[in-house]
Amino acid sequence: MQKLVLTAMIAATFSLAQPGLVAGEDKGExxxxxxxxxxxxxxxGGGYLNDHFSWPKIWELNPEIADPHWIYPGQVFTIPKYMITYPSDKPAAEEPVLDDDLDALAALARQRSLSNQPLALRVGDDLLDRMSDLEQDADAQLLxxxxxxxxxxxxxxxxDAGRVLSTQLGWGHAAGxxxxxxxxxxxxxxxxxxVYRNLGxxxxxxxxxxxxxYLLADIAIIEVVGDHENGRLAVVRxxxxxxxxxxxxxxxxxxxxIVPGATQERLSFNATVVALQFQQQLAGPGTVxxxxxxxxxxxxxxxxxAVREPQESQATGEVMVLQATADRAAALVTEKTRRAxxxxxxxxxxxR
Incomplete structure (x- = not known):
């Protein structure tokens, strides 16, 4: 089975075992x-269905998965063969495919400013004064x-600023x-x-x-580098x-x-968890x-x-705010959480 290139979102190395096929050529295979x-x-989901966001389908097909956050070596899952797709199986895209000249332009743009390093974290000046070494600040590194x-x-x-039309490879996907x-x-x-994907x-x-x-997934940051007869050319940064x-x-x-004093402020409010990352049903430590x-x-x-079950006074978990808009916030479930x-x-x- 072909090896897959994993994106920055994948937390663990993907190792795909050789599948065993059940005899037959119908949809029951x-x-x-x-x-x-x-x-x-x-x-x-990315390996078998060619779409990481399709992982709930595998969960639904295998009811023995009690918690999608926890699967264990030795478990055996089944997937209908007709559902399996790979990038090489996809037909040529009907959308415009970038020509050689524009490929060269993209290459020049990459040489000019593309970086393989994580984007730098900005930290308030007051907080920097209190830090002798940012590498030692656990919350900053977690963010x-x-x-x-x-x-x-x-x-x-x-x-609503626009949409992706096509990619350099012409088969509907692109990476850094x-x-x-x-x-x-x-x-x-x-x-x-x-670049965002609407998950519904x-x-x-x-x-x-x-x-x-709507639940949006962060997909990429791109930079416009030139014009094209069918749109504009951008490079994935x-x-x-x-x-x-x-x-x-x-x-x-x-x-x-990181806002100076954010962890010391006394607040009085009540909020509700309205959704989980990738439309999951349960969230454990490390999930948004x-x-x-x-x-x-x-x-x-x-x-x-603090996180509590409805009508309960005792906290059963903790989340740390990652980013916030005027009336919404994304937060990470921390290791102090005792219940999903x-x-x-x-x-x-x-x-306190």
Whole structure:
């Protein structure tokens, strides 16, 4: 089986075992995958279904997976063979494919400014004065690592700056350093955009309630480098996942800023977990969750909050705010969490 190039979002090395095929050529034919150390459902979705975001399908097909965050070496999962796709199996794209001249332009742009290093983390001057070495600040490093994997956000309005039309390879995907063709009005060379994928409307938390908004996944940061007869040419500067034709363009994702004093502020508010990263049902340590509170309620990167079950007073977990908009926030479930976090859990100031 061909090796796959993993994106910056994948936390573990993907090792795909040779599948065993069940005889037959109809849709009942199955592929068996034996889990090895380092496997995740995210990886298996990318490996077998050619789309990391399709991992819930594997979960649904294998009800013995009690918690999608925890799969173990030796477990055997089955996937219908007709569902399996690989990049090499995809037909040639009908969208415009970039020509050699534009490939050369993209190569020049990459030589000029493309960096393989994580984007730098900005830290307030006051905090820098209190740090002798940023490498020793656990929260700052956690924020930096999570930013480099993509955070995502729940939002009421979808990005509307444009969309991805095609990619350098012409088969609908692109990763860091590759060229993409985009449709966006009035974009200038050097202008950067964030690339996002709409994972759908978040279900209401109550019967007949309103959806909290759309769940967006951070996909990439791109930079416009030239014009094309069918759109504009851009180069992928930072890839959190593989780009696809149809991904949305909006403002480039901002780097996390640790706000001085964020962890010491006394706040009084109540918020709710409205969604989990990649539309998961349960969230363990290291998973991003989304809250229906934001800057207006005093939430800032680095702030740690307590998580409780509805109607319970005792905290069962903790999240750390990664980034916040006016009325929404993304937060990371920390190692202090004793129970899986789910939509509907209550979030508030941590106990002192």
């Amino acid at each position: 199955l592929v068996r995958h034996t889990v090895v150390k380092g496997d995740t459902l995210w990886d298996l 930096a690592r999570q930013y480099d994997q993509g955070i995502g956000m729940v939002t009421r309005d979808l990005p 350093g590759e060229a993409v063709l985009i449709e966006t009005p009035d974009a200038c060379p050097g202008q950067k955009f964030g 409307a978040v279900p209401p938390l109550t019967y007949r309630g309103e959806s909290p908004g 930072r890839a959190f996942a593989e780009l696809k034709a149809g991904d949305l363009l909006g403002p480039a994702q901002e780097k996390p800023v 969750v989304y809250l229906n509170a934001g800057r207006n309620q005093g939430l800032k990167p680095g702030l740690r909050l 976090v789910k939509a509907g859990d209550q979030v508030g100031p941590a106990e």
